[in-house]
Amino acid sequence: MIEKPGEWRNETDIPLILKKYGTDSNSLYFMPFILEDIADSYYRKNDYASALKFLNYISVNYSGFERSSDILTKISLCSDDLRKGVISDAAVKV
Secondary structure (H helix, E strand, O other), X not given: OOOOHHHOOOHHHHHHHXXXXXXXXXXXXXXXXXXXXXXXXXXXOOOHXXXXXXXXXXXXXXXXXXXXXXXXXXXHHHHHHHHOOOOOHHHHHO
């Protein structure tokens, strides 16, 4: 884990993460992995809304990410947990 889960509160903090860890071309490859780890930490804390913000950011900005199908699955899980009883759009994509 890179940072404590509570340090990143919303999607406006994501550029700060990119600035802090994305300083060279090689580290940009790892950025979606870092963001996914942060989302996972929120999910484990049952903070599905925060996890969903990070996962959606990955889905939109890193469409070629090698774990994109896993990201869609996690988006589905977070969305379903937030809505209880409704199948999310991400679940349909998976």
